[in-house]
Amino acid sequence: xxxxxxxxxxxxxxxxxxxxxxxxxxxxxxxxxxxxxxxxxxxxxxxxxxxxxxxxxxxxxxxxxxxxxxxxxxxxxxxxxxxxxxxxxxxxxxxxxxxxxxxxxxxxxxxxxxxxxxxxxxxxxxxxxxxxxxxxxxxxxxxxxxxxxxxxxxxxxxxxxxxxxxxxxxxxxxxxxxxxxxxxxxxxxxxxxxxxxxxxxxxxxxxxxxxxxxxxxxxxxxxxx
Numbered sequence: 646x647x648x649x650x651x652x653x654x655x656x657x658x659x660x661x662x663x664x665x666x667x668x669x670x671x672x673x674x675x676x677x678x679x680x681x682x683x684x685x686x687x688x689x690x691x692x693x694x695x696x697x698x699x700x701x702x703x704x705x706x707x708x709x710x711x712x713x714x715x716x717x718x719x720x721x722x723x724x725x726x727x728x729x730x731x732x733x734x735x736x737x738x739x740x741x742x743x744x745x746x747x748x749x750x751x752x753x754x755x756x757x758x759x760x761x762x763x764x765x766x767x768x769x770x771x772x773x774x775x776x777x778x779x780x781x782x783x784x785x786x787x788x789x790x791x792x793x794x795x796x797x798x799x800x801x802x803x804x805x806x807x808x809x810x811x812x813x814x815x816x817x818x819x820x821x822x823x824x825x826x827x828x829x830x831x832x833x834x835x836x837x838x839x840x841x842x843x844x845x846x847x848x849x850x851x852x853x854x855x856x857x858x859x860x861x862x863x864x865x866x867x868x869x870x
Contacts, residue, residue, distance in 0.1 A: 678830035685826035
């Protein structure tokens, strides 16, 4: 009887694992991803637009970052990849404005991992402009150049538009990935589909969903030609 119980338990786990693999290989709308009620505009061109909504404060975004970076690199010229740093509370404003400023300066790729590491391995908290300025300056960014861009009209305008942008995409948590302005997925959504697996497995599974969505968009565009 004990052997039979073990056998049934093992079979159950195998079936669950098989169902999870199938879900990722053939993702379903409303299960592994969802479609926005209102499609958002994307940049014209052949490349598929992929946007990551994230926050430097978010440990799940930090865990996803290296896995997503490898996926983006593997896509090559198939996609245009963008990041949007969210603002859920006014205390996050200095961090968000730091990202927007560095992006305007063309310095995000230089500073991206440094900021993540500072917050999640060194417990740094960028709660005001002074702490942000000290950090970017210590990492080779010219203070005056940074402050000029930080206080510029374009950065201020983008900060003001951010609440409308988050509302348009239905962003209430991060990380969240949007493909072609209409398909939305995340490791958390995949958790609901395949179960409460380790974070790195959920992230890897989500990239498989992204593969399918990017190919879906590319095929739809090809069919219209």
